[in-house]
Amino acid sequence: MRGKIIKGIAGFYYVYAEDGCTYACRARGIFRKDKYKPLVGDSVVMTVTDTKDMEGSLDEILPRSSELIRPAVSNVDQAIVIFAAADPEPNLVLLDRFLVMMEYQKLPSVICFNKSDLISENRKNELKDIYKGTGCPVIMSSTLTGEGIDCVMSALSGKTTVVAGPSGAGKSSIANSLQSDIRMETGEISKKLGRGRHTTRHAQIIPVNHETFLVDTPGFSSLFLPEMGEEELWRCFPEFREYEKNCRFQGCRHRSEPGCGVTEAVKDGKISSSRYESYVLLHEELKEAERHRF
Numbered sequence: 001m002r003g004k005i006i007k008g009i010a011g012f013y014y015v016y017a018e019d020g021c022t023y024a025c026r027a028r029g030i031f032r033k034d035k036y037k038p039l040v041g042d043s044v045v046m047t048v049t050d051t052k053d054m055e056g057s058l059d060e061i062l063p064r065s066s067e068l069i070r071p072a073v074s075n076v077d078q079a080i081v082i083f084a085a086a087d088p089e090p091n092l093v094l095l096d097r098f099l100v101m102m103e104y105q106k107l108p109s110v111i112c113f114n115k116s117d118l119i120s121e122n123r124k125n126e127l128k129d130i131y132k133g134t135g136c137p138v139i140m141s142s143t144l145t146g147e148g149i150d151c152v153m154s155a156l157s158g159k160t161t162v163v164a165g166p167s168g169a170g171k172s173s174i175a176n177s178l179q180s181d182i183r184m185e186t187g188e189i190s191k192k193l194g195r196g197r198h199t200t201r202h203a204q205i206i207p208v209n210h211e212t213f214l215v216d217t218p219g220f221s222s223l224f225l226p227e228m229g230e231e232e233l234w235r236c237f238p239e240f241r242e243y244e245k246n247c248r249f250q251g252c253r254h255r256s257e258p259g260c261g262v263t264e265a266v267k268d269g270k271i272s273s274s275r276y277e278s279y280v281l282l283h284e285e286l287k288e289a290e291r292h293r294f
């Protein structure tokens, strides 16, 4: 029978199989010998060995279409980056950091501002404007009013999507609102600290239906950029591309170089200054990291 590995705990791989059941499977010896480690996300062939205890054996791993490093999951099609629109205020530098990481791994992203019930129409438009140039769809959602949940569902349908975003954004609440039989732990936000409790600990896959899967990742608090070069960083800001052509110098870093098309576009309001500020911060961070490397 075919299935998908949805989590791995203590030597067991939990396989969501074609029959709609989940089996705890041991990997057969061949995997250990080949050092070919099964990954969460793998499509596999399995055999049921015990129908009472729902156990099976992993027989074969089908070819992977992709392999993500952070988080370590295979066959991912896209990411959804979920931030609270308010309570807590979204940290847009962190959001941009997620987008850069996804772009760097060539993963398309969907941006979702949850808790839209807490912000005005004006603020919604402001947030949408900031991310217009990224090419990522921006969804405003609320698990309280139901706004945008249908948009989230249609963005995810038929795909395996990594869910990223800080603790307390409402990732689990959204996953729960997509289908009645999936239940993920949700945590009450700590009013005093203004941030959520870390309720999700292991990377695991939540089947929404037979073709739609969510990869739930632990709440990120800090994230480091992969060891990318400067040039790779500005490639991860899609809205720069159109204006880079106007830069006077080849290899322009879009910082204080004269005749820079990107900083010009920021001044003219064609590139969002919030996005550009994130670029500057991440650029400084990369330079700093490079200095420590050598």
Ligand SMILES: Nc1nc2c(ncn2[C@@H]2O[C@H](COP(=O)(O)OP(=O)(O)OP(=O)(O)O)[C@@H](O)[C@H]2O)c(=O)[nH]1
Pocket (backbone or CB within 6 Å): 114, 115, 116, 117, 118, 141, 142, 143, 144, 145, 165, 166, 167, 168, 169, 170, 171, 172, 173, 174, 185, 186, 187, 188, 189, 196, 197, 198, 199, 200, 218, 219, 220
């Ligand atoms: N006002 C409002 N609150 C929401 C909404 N969605 C979720 N919440 C609340 O926000 C808090 C955090 O939600 P979770 O779904 O646990 O957040 P999470 O992103 O899964 O957090 P971690 O698992 O810690 O990473 C909970 O108290 C939810 O009730 C929403 O649309 N509007």
Ligand SMILES: [Mg+2]
Pocket (backbone or CB within 6 Å): 171, 172, 173, 184, 185, 186, 187, 199, 200
């Ligand atoms: Mg959660």
Ligand SMILES: [Zn+2]
Pocket (backbone or CB within 6 Å): 244, 247, 248, 252, 253, 254, 255, 257, 259, 260, 261, 262, 263
């Ligand atoms: Zn430039």
